[in-house]
Amino acid sequence: DAMVIQNPRYQVTQFGKPVTLSCSQTLNHNVMYWYQQKSSQAPKLLFHYYDKDFNNEADTPDNFQSRRPNTSFCFLDIRSPGLGDAAMYLCATSMQTGSYEQYFGPGTRLTVT
C-alpha cells in the first residue's frame, strides 16, 4: 500500500543534543510538510517542500531545519532541542494540483530530557 512512513515512532534526546527525524513516502507526491503538534493542540505547520523548493513558515524557529534529498525522503533536523520542543512531529504529503488533500504519517513522539 502507498503510504507515509515516519521513523522512529518515539525518539528521546537530551537537551541541546541534535536530533533528526525522518519521513518517507511511496505516493510520489511532490509536496511534503512537517508539522509540530503539542498536547491537545492543532498541528502547527513548520515548513513544506514543493519538489525541492523549500518554504519556511514565518514563525518557525531557526532551530528547526529540513532537508529533502529526493522525492521520497524528507528530514527534520532540530539543532539544539529545548524542553519546549517536546511534541509529536507529523509528516504529510500532497500533490500540488488536484484536491490538495494531505496524507499523514503516524508521527514521531519526541521527548527531550
Next chain:
Amino acid sequence: AQSVTQLDSHVSVSEGTPVLLRCNYSSSYSPSLFWYVQHPNKGLQLLLKYTSAATLVKGINGFEAEFKKSETSFHLTKPSAHMSDAAEYFCVVHSGGYQKVTFGTGTKLQVIP
C-alpha cells in the same frame, strides 16, 4: 488571509444519536476544505473533502459535510454516533496552489455509551 474557527472545543453525544461538529472559515482564495480525524497518539486520517464540486460531501464511516458559501461554513455531521467515533476532529482550509494550510483548533468528540 485565511482562518478557520471550530466553534466547539468539546462535544459530547450519546451512542446512536446525531453528531454535529461546526466549522466556519474565511479565505481570500477559492479554498479546498477538509475534515481530518485523529485518534490518540495517531496521525491524521482524511474523513472527507470539498474541492468546488458537489456542496454535500460524503466521507468515510458515515460522515457528511455541507459546504455553505453564504454562511462560510463546513459543518461535519453523522446521523448516529458510534463508540469508535470518539476522537479529535480538525477542520482544515487549503488555499490550493498557494499552499497555505490552516488548521482549526480541533473538536474533541466524546461518545457516551
